[in-house]
Amino acid sequence: MRLSEFVLPTLKETPAEAQIVSHQLMLRAGMIRQESVGIYSWLPLGLRVMKNVEAIIREEQNLAGAQEILMPTIQSADLWRESGRYDDYGKEMLRIEDRHGRDLLYGPTNEEMVTAILRDYIKSYRELPVNLYHIQWKFRDEVRPRFGVMRGREFLMKDAYSFDLDLEGAKKSYDNMFATYLRTFTRMGLKAVPVRADPGAIGGDMSHEFHILTGTGESAIFYDVIYDELTLDVDNPDVEALQSIYAVEEKLHDPVSCPVAGDRLKQARGIEVGHIFYFGTKYSKAMGLVVDGPEGERIIVEMGSYGIGVSRLPAAIIEASHDKNGIIWPDSVAPFAVGLVNLKVADKACVSQCEDIYNRLREAGIDVLYDDRDERPGAKFADMDLIGLPWQLVVGPRELAVDRLELKRRDGGAREELSLESVLAKLTG
């Protein structure tokens, strides 16, 4: 992609309304644009990151055996009356009336709908277990949205729902998602700490939140320092052991009964990027999701739900990975792998060299953002650092003279003088 043709409205100054660094950088890097309180448009750069985040989540869900579906954003109120949540949910639910006076709502979550789907199609114990997920926009009419996409009203969420015959099966599904979440966040360059959580309005008695530890996190958590010391084997995690380590959200922490010695207990702030629940038969019972067992008996299906805040993750990643010059994207979610910087567009030799490099990079399958704008070097470097692409490939008269290119790593700033062949090898290797 040529930067001269790319819609990238970067800002030199920090907009006054942004309070935390991720919000400031997302606005400055031209990733998002606020349309209303807690409601955002995603601009080309921001959407590229979110699509990459989404792709990792999708791959991991599929690997875990979950099947992707897509449920609508608009739901019928009748569905929610079946579970009793239409009245319970309160003002956080955005309620809508259509032209015929029917009550609809913009879905804040999908337990009711997915339960209704399975109720129609699953009749036998032989058809379980099943795990269905979708990645869809949600709307929760928050009392006070803030921090940009971190706490928006409209947000993209991956929500999965597991269906099992019994508690043992449900626990297995739960642990499967637990492990999958650790892998998912690790692939995004994040260290997520699973903490025991209050299941809240969803109900049930087994629940973990996954937190990214940053000073600006909205939630306070307490955990055994052992979490900072252990190396996570995400391909083969010992879920049992991890769940037994003391780590809880503030609400559940009791200094008196806490089993961790004072000098081993850490208090931190975290951004909640995932939340998993086991809630048993709460919805299946209310809505009649039952299957026939081997003896012809009626079995009420055991359920769990598993959410990841997709649109929140780009912000969480920025909170965890930035410096004073801007964002530092991990390779796995970066909007482009490399930024090609033409330092002197007035120089014909420099332009033709850059065009050639641009084509070679693309032919090699490397996602490149080519800064072909007629800007001064300082402005180009500043923009590149701000948008945080993992690699910067700098081409100017100095490089041309020695037939070498300068490759700079955004994270750490290390520079190397390399031939084009070496650059290609490095970026594809």
Place this chain on the structure above:
RNA sequence: CGGGGUGUAGCGCAGCCUGGUAGCGCACCUGCUUUGGGAGCAGGGGGUCGGUGGUUCGAAUCCACUCACCCCGACCA
């Protein structure tokens, strides 16, 4: 929902108190000189001053209402 605040060009702001031709910096356009970490000079374009109503010869400025947005609190993924 309570409390506090702000709406003036794409962004950041001044002007309002004390009514009299709407300004500054950045960004944008043109030209020249420049070019290795956000250039200089010259010229130029862009604003129903959030909206409605009122007071007045005259309103960005005063008054009323209203909308939007920000911050703090309770709430929440």
